[in-house]
Amino acid sequence: MQLWVSMEEVEEGTLRVYVEPIGEEKVLVWSLSNSVQPGWQLGRAPLYNVTTGFYQVVLEGVLGVNQLDVLKVDDIMMFYGPCSLWPKEATPGAGATTTTTSLPPISTTTQEPLGEYDCDFENMFQPFCKWQMSEENGTVPWRWQVGPPQSLSPGPSVDHTYGTATGHYLYVESKWADPMASAQLSVGPLESFQCLRFWYYMFGERTPQLVATTSINGDVYSPEFFKEGSQGDAWHPAKMTLHINGGNYYATIIAQWNESSQGIIAVDDLRVHPGYCPYDHTDPASLHDFENNGSDFDVVDGGIVDWDTMNTGEQVDHTLGTMKGYMARVELSEYNVDDIGQLISPVYKNYGKTYKCLHFYYYLSGLSGGAQLSAYVRSTEDGSGVSINMYKTLIFQQKISQGEMWVNAEGHMKMTGNFQVIFEAKLLKERPPAVVMGIDDVFATTEDCRTASICDFEHDMCSWINSEEDTADWLLQRPGDGDAALGPPVDHSTNGADGHLLLMSGPLMPPEGGKALLWSPVLPATGSNGGCFQFYYNAAFLLDKGALTVCGSLSLSCLVCIRV
Incomplete structure (x- = not known):
């Protein structure tokens, strides 16, 4: 609080x-x-x-x-x-704990030595190291901060370097009606290939945009990295290889906003090293972003749908947020019903840990129900026995179009040994028009999954989906959207008219009645102790003609259904 x-x-x-x-x-x-x-x-x-x-x-x-x-x-x-x-x-107080629980990707307090152009903002005498702030018109300074900022929007409670409230970082805040502006950081001059890595925090109602790029003599080139919108109350990693032919240049990080922006951007642990960015394709916790040789993902023999593991230039990737980034991608309009294609990772080494959650971003556009994206894991010591029909465990499944946007997904698992990740595209309808799938930014954590278990519907439907096998859909909306008389005046999360909820009402049903099915993501087995499903509901049925029912299903997971 x-x-x-x-x-x-x-x-x-x-x-x-x-x-x-x-x-x-x-x-x-x-x-x-x-x-x-x-x-x-x-x-x-x-x-x-x-x-x-x-x-x-x-x-x-x-x-x-x-x-x-x-x-x-x-x-x-x-x-x-x-x-x-x-x-x-x-x-x-006696009931409080001040131990901060890091959210994935997690921070580390074991820091590598700082190079010439690196900066963790901990030097009291030279807090910005060799990085410089722009003083041009229309720019504002970054603020050097320790602990939570005194800001309207919630900011980082800890820095990234030490993961404590005594560490330092930089931040800027935009507020409603602030004039259009930007805050810039640059370091250089640099030459040849350089790897830029940093950690960023973006949180708020309408968070400003974050850009990483190159510049020469103050002229900023097109973005190498681009993010906008709230990324959650946590630190996130970014890395990219920079290069400009024929001259010295500067690595540049920019936060930019307009009059309707409100939120915070913070940065920490800036590092610039010569050469390409390092990458360990066998480490489950590494960010597998398809930027280097498709992160060594491979297409499984025997499938018909052909994934491209080094796709670039056809749409914006998730890692960099630009057309320069890479992803795994496939267009499905040319295939037939029941055609499948699988994409498999290299063998991820266990290193004596238990990995409980797979995180990735996926893209699924086009006709809902035209194709299905599934994610699996398999235990293997050396990667042998790979085939289209190999034994594998389902941890995620989606067949509803998400529009033209990247969606964060998580899959529960419990891998105590070496393992591989498999993504599968399957056609459900004959040659569906304009159906595109994409995969990017895959990594695993030893912490339990978060977003699949908790959803307040304030930003999206998380991983909950409407069924194709019913007569109406649940609608994600504010209480006052549409016919306000059909639902509660406020949502539960914010207790306000600007919050969001899922609504199902009788007028959306056919005259003879029907049902609306809402499927959860795939959930882990609960064991002999069972599990608890908790939610808030507001229901009113005319003449008792209706029901709200919670069910379980081994084929997917759990569903909420209303019959009118």
Whole structure:
């Protein structure tokens, strides 16, 4: 939880934050006393590891004998993700934990030595190292920061270098109605091929754009890397090989926004080294982005659908966000029903770890139900026995068009030895028009999957899909979209009219009635202890003619269905 506190008019006083589980005593998780900082200051209180059930947050203000004391609180914000105690003067309660849980891709506190053009922003005497900020008109400076920024949108609670609230990073923030501007960082001059690597954080309602590119004499070239929109409350890696023929150049990182932007961009651990970017194709945790020899993915013999593992120039990839990037891609309009094609990774080495989640981005455009994308894993020591009918375990499946956009996906697994990943394209309809599949940015983590288990529908449908075998679809919308009388006035996540929810209503059904099926992603086996599926619903049925039902299915996973 994030909030803003003002105690400058308080001689003696304390603000406390409690978590109160339903039906239980409240537990203190954060307190701040007698702060002398002028104006408003940022506070962050970790709310996790107190209860696994429903709870309320309780704020308690305690003042001394001076009746003129004024304690102020404003802009309370709740969000998922890592959270460290802030400010430093705050005290954790008995129920709080200040250990930050890193979200994948995870940070590391084992740092390689800094090179000539590298910067982790930890040098107090030269915080920007050799990187320089632009001072041209229309640019604003990057801010050197330790701990959570004092910003409207939530920013990083920790840096990337150390993963703590005492490490440093750079950030910029855009707010509603701010004039169009940019913030630039450059280092050089450089020559020949260079590998640029850095970590970035992008979070907010309408996050500014982030660009990495090259420049000469202030003239910026076309982007080598491009991202826009919120990427979640976590640090993410970026890497790219830079090169300009016939001259010296500068590596340049740009954050840019317009009047409608609101959000934060932060960067940390900037590294520039000569040569191509290093890459270990056997490490499951490496980012397999198809930029180098297709990340050694190969097409499985015996299939008809032919994947291109080094596709570039036909559409924007996910890694770089430009037409220069590479991906695995296939166009399916020329194939027939039941034609399949498989793409298999190299053997990923276990290194004594247990990998629990496969992360990747996929692209599936065209006619919904025309083709199906599946992801599998197989245990193997040396990669032998590969065939189109090899034994493999399904961890992800999708056949609904996602439009012309990259979608984040996760698949639950438990791989304790060496393994391979298989992606399969299968035709469900005869020569479907304009159906395109793409795969990019594959990596595995030892942490459990997150997005497949939790979905608030604020950005998309996560990995939930509407069925093709029913009579109507669930609609992702705001409470006031369409006929507001058909649903609740607010959503549950934000308790506001601007939040999002899934809606199914009688007028969307045919006169004789029908059903709308909503399928979850593929979920892992729960074992003998079972599992818990939790959701919030708002349902009203005329004359009891309807039902909301939750079911399980071994063929896919779990479904929610309404019959009217």
